[in-house]
Amino acid sequence: MVIDVLTIGSATVDHFMTIEQPFSSVKAGDKILIKTAHTYSGGSASNSAAALSLLGLKVRMLAKLGADHDAEFIVGEMKKYNVANICRQRSRHHTDFSTIISSSREKDRIIYTFKEASRDLEAPDFKEKDLAASWLYLGSLMGKSFAVGTSIVRKAKSSILFNPSLYLAQKGKKFLRPILERTKILVLNLEEARAVLKTDSGGKETLLRELRRAGPEIVIITDGEKSVHAWHENTIYSLLPPQVKVVHTAGAGDAFTAGFLAGVIKKYPFEDALRLGQVNALSVIQHIGCKNALLREPEVRAWMRRFKIKVSKKGL
Numbered sequence: 001m002v003i004d005v006l007t008i009g010s011a012t013v014d015h016f017m018t019i020e021q022p023f024s025s026v027k028a029g030d031k032i033l034i035k036t037a038h039t040y041s042g043g044s045a046s047n048s049a050a051a052l053s054l055l056g057l058k059v060r061m062l063a064k065l066g067a068d069h070d071a072e073f074i075v076g077e078m079k080k081y082n083v084a085n086i087c088r089q090r091s092r093h094h095t096d097f098s099t100i101i102s103s104s105r106e107k108d109r110i111i112y113t114f115k116e117a118s119r120d121l122e123a124p125d126f127k128e129k130d131l132a133a134s135w136l137y138l139g140s141l142m143g144k145s146f147a148v149g150t151s152i153v154r155k156a157k158s159s160i161l162f163n164p165s166l167y168l169a170q171k172g173k174k175f176l177r178p179i180l181e182r183t184k185i186l187v188l189n190l191e192e193a194r195a196v197l198k199t200d201s202g203g204k205e206t207l208l209r210e211l212r213r214a215g216p217e218i219v220i221i222t223d224g225e226k227s228v229h230a231w232h233e234n235t236i237y238s239l240l241p242p243q244v245k246v247v248h249t250a251g252a253g254d255a256f257t258a259g260f261l262a263g264v265i266k267k268y269p270f271e272d273a274l275r276l277g278q279v280n281a282l283s284v285i286q287h288i289g290c291k292n293a294l295l296r297e298p299e300v301r302a303w304m305r306r307f308k309i310k311v312s313k314k315g316l
Contacts, residue, residue, distance in 0.1 A: 002132045004057040004265060006158070008149055009044035009139025010118040011063035011078075011085070012096040013070040014250065016040070016288050022105040035104065040289040041077040043096060043118070044139025044163065047251050047290045050081040051258035051280060052137070054294050057265060060086050060133070062126060064145065066117040070095035081291075086130040091117035100250055109248075119143030123151070133158050137261065138179065139254075140165035153182050161185040162216070163257050169195040173214055185264070186216035187257045190223045204229040205236060220274075222256060224249070228278065232270055236314045239274060242307045244282050251290025256281040259300070271311040272304070279303035 018036040019026075026032060045063040053059045061083055065071035067090040074095065075085065093116040102109040119142050136158045141149040146168075153160055162183040164176070169192040173180065176196065180186065193207045194200060202210075204221055208231040211219045220230040225246070230237040259280035263273025280295050283303065287293040295303065 002134060003060055004133065005049075005052050005059045005135045005137050005261070006086070006131060006133035007045040007049040007052070007059065007061045007063075007137040007139070008152065009048075009063060009137075009141060010096050010115065011041065011046040011061065011065060011074045012043035012098050012113075012118075013073055014040050014042035014290065015097065015099045016102070016248070016250070017099065018102045018104055020104050023103050023108060023110065024106070038288050039073075040291065041074045042098060042251065042290045044165070044254060045137075046074060046078060046083075047254035048137050048139065048163075048258040049078070049083045050291045051255055051294045052262055053081045053083050054296050055259065055262040055266075055300070056297050057262060059083050060130070062086050062121075062130075064089075064091050064117050064119075064121045064125060066091045066093055066095035068095055070097060071117075077291075087121070087125045088127070089122075089125050091120040093117045093120055100248075102248065109250075111250075115142055119145050121145035121148045123148060131156065131158075135159050135161060135261065135265065137161045137163070137258070139163055140168040142168070150178050153179050156182070159184045161187065161257070161261055163187045163253070164192065164196075166192050166195060169193075172196060172198050177214070181215040183216040185218045185220070185261065186211060186214075187220045187222070187253075187260070189253060190221055193221045208236060220260065222253065228256075228274060230270075230274060234316045236316065237271065237274060237311055238314070239278065239309055239311045241278055242282065242309060244286055246285050248288045249285050252281040252285050254290060255284040255294060259295075271313075274311055275304050275309045276300050278309055279307060282307070
């Protein structure tokens, strides 16, 4: 059976903690009281798979997990979203996890990320028939997993969406060329876009143009609460995200990207696909946890009517 999307990347356990004092007042040796603590699943493959599934698509994920309690926690959470992991073997290394510490005083955060099992993806972990999908959603892969992911992309008959994190984007355009040349949709934030192109400057239009030359048909650059810019069919699209109360931004990028892809698959007009991704992200940032406020399609339509996000176009 050919599914709609196979997401490839990491699946993590995320520990969210909030402290009251500002980070600037914390020094080595301090013992800090935690105000709130929550634990949820995260990671690019699981976040995007959950979002796409809630939007009515048939989805699986490929994420290497360890043989530990954290892996079982992730598997249990993904069952809620009707998403199976096609990875057939467990790593002898620990499942990836993150600790996200926020300061309620400074409205800032520090993220400590441990990546081990996700680096361990190998060809025997899956069967070729399990990769059959209309779209491959490729997140960040590190270590030998990156070579496996690149091999999957090279052989794939699927359309490719590529959404690398900063540590992969910093490898640069030349290193990422085998994937970029096969990519149909590339989604990056502004820092990642500049990292791929090895530049500290350049306007969004220039960045979009240079990234488009690397191969992708559609390029999207997000800039947090400031803007979203996209290149599609010699037209640049821009939108300003509506202002909402921000509780936590973790998972916003995955929510946007998965929402946009769902819009493309469901043949929404391009502007509406951008709006779909944006309202999905708006919902997520008003809650703690990367999946807790993901929208279903009827909710997406209601949010789009509510916010009436303006998308401007500039022909080239």
